[in-house]
Amino acid sequence: MLSDLPFELISHIAECLPTARSLLHLSLTCQRLHEYVEKEGYRVFVQCRFPSQPTPPIWKEAAHALTTLARNWDRKAFLARSLDPPVSMLRLPGSGRGGRTASQRRPIGQTMGFQPVIDSYEEWMGKEWAARREVLAWGGGAELVVRVRVMGKAAEERWEHAKNDERSLTYNQHHHQFKWFAYREPWYADGRDDITSLNLLRPSQRAVGSTSATNEDIVVGRASGSLNSVTISPQRLQNIVKTRYTTEDRSVRAADVSSSSSPLLAACLSDTAVCVYPISNDSPTIDPIAELTVIPAGKHGRTWSTRFLSPDYLAIGLGPSLNPVHIYQTTPDGVTHEPVRKFGAADVNLATIGDDQLDTGGNSSSDSSSVYSIAAVPPSSSAGGNVGDLLLSGWYDGAIRLHDMRSPSSCVQTYKDPIDPFSAIYSLQPLGRERFVAGGARHAIIKVFDFRISGGKAYYYTDVHGCNSKLSSRKPPTPAPRTSGTCCEWHFENRYNRRNWNIFLNPSGPASYRMGSRRTSESPVYSLSAPSATSTALYAGIENNVVQLDIVSMMDQHPDPVFKYGPKRTGNVDSDIKRKWDPQGDVTRLAMYEQVPMGAMRLRVQSEVGDFEGGVPGWDDRWCDGR
Secondary structure, eight states, rough: GGSSHHHHHHHHHHOOSSHHHHHHHHHTHHHHHHHHHHIIIIHHHHHSSSSSSSOOHHHHHHHHHHHHHHHHHHHHOOOEEOOOOOOOOOOOOOOOSSOOOGGSSOOOOOOOOOOEEEEEEEOOOOSSTTEEEEEOOOTTTTEEEEEEESSSHHHHHHHHHHHHHHHHHHBBOOOOOEEEEEEOOTHHHHHTTTTTEEEEOOGGGOOOOOOTTTTTEEEETTTSHHHHEEETTTTTTTTEEEEOOOOOOOOEEEEOSSSSSSSSEEETTTEEEEEESSSOOOOOOOOOEEEESSOOOOOOOOOEEEEEEEEEEEEEEESSSSOOOEEEEEEEEEEHHHHHHHHSSTTTTTEETTTEEOOOOOOTOOOOOEEEEEEEOOOOTBBOOTTTEEEEETTTTEEEEEETTTSSSSSSEEOOOOTTTTSOEEEEEEEETEEEEEEEEEEEEEEEOOOOOTTTTOOOOOGGGGGGGOHHHHHHHOOOGGGGGOOOOOHHHHHHHHEEEEEEEEEEEEEOOOSSSHHTTTOOOOOEEETTTTSSSEEETTTTTTEEEOOTTTOSSSSSGOOOOOOOSSSSSHHHHHHHHHSSSSOOEEEEEEEOGGGOOOOEEEEEETOOOSSSSOOOOOOOEEE
């Protein structure tokens, strides 16, 4: 009998179950298996089906949340809104002007809006999946904006005891509690002192003896050459410039902080240099412990980005160059003076993933190019390897290249959008090893790609459902080869022939939905940030706007646990959905398309929240044909 098997063998069976529903059915067979599934089964399922997404040991809720999130990504289900800090937000002493923030106006004396630099993180605060504290910060011109969001049972209990005025000012419809802060010194000027880099220190990196767990330490770099570590203290309503890093008044182009508990700061200064500083130092002024002259004197080019791949490796993107990605190794004295590895685009015969088709396109190895963005790819428990082995780079030629420190090849995979193949890639955000998001240089486009690498996607929501080719969004459906092991076209498409897709962050529809001017619709996506790979939130920075995308479906009867609190259902479906997901009417209607050959491309648009279009089989209910 199955119930008589030792737990070791039952664990092997659980590893092969494709869905959480299968695991639930196993638990209903007898009391012994129910106890096993509750104690061990969900852990085995989460670790096998989501190997690259670190989760706290709340396994049953994690299985619910991660399968829901994966389904919503696959069904392209999200709600987007532009973030406007409230006028009543706290402005810390020394912030200068009152009234509207830079996020609500064009910076003074500027002909264009600010270019947001974003960072975010979240930490678990309790024993439930929803108990999180999320911190989001961005630079809006010369002003620093910080938003703290508290979710879960603790926020719900505070909401129950809050007065109506407090509820309307500091809570949203999901009973998430918000606190907003702005920091700006009175002598900072928009343009000259614009924030060009921003890094939130994680809780494990806070200085020993910090007076409060809710203080935020933020390293802020500016175009004027200022590079400071600032402590934001909401309780005392003050800010402290804790440390000033010596830059010799060279403009800060980009900066990054390593993930170690004793972190390092690497900053691109002016066009040619990268300086490395220690973070955990009580001195009010810190000089660099190492300075790299990345662009030799007399050579054309500049540094564009820097990123710590791990505590041991620092990556620098520069160009134009034949090898525009340089990797340096950290040492007790800083970093090595010469790169331990250089990456270019020399592997011209490498297959390029343009989603449905494979080709050998690419630049000639003799062409110089620039790398604007770099991102470390997280490790995976099923694929092995170490932190920092894999990295993505976003190129001027529109390609996104995957590099492997263990491989002799210059790049091991290339990703390219066949519809918009030559727009430079300004920003990158990996989400585990399942997918990553790239920000394009025009049309306010973000591009969603499947990684398709070892240790990546291992869960497919379509396995929950039976065969039904009518659910395929493709006309005609993609035939499933007999050798694929799938039973119908729909299952084959979702498992083996998934398409990448692009979103226009400038909304379609009436003027009331628009986030800004024509410049906004043509803006690059300057920055991307996700608090974690398991978060439902993704943040994108376009000109004069920060856009929040919540990866949720308005029709989900059992959404991610972070949205389980909120207005009670009345039985009126239309009204309940509106009250739950868009009570303020600020959710925007966006347009998107799948990355297919130009002749097969179809534009899709979102309907308003509460409208059940369902015009695209297998997609979220808000999508309909845009033609």
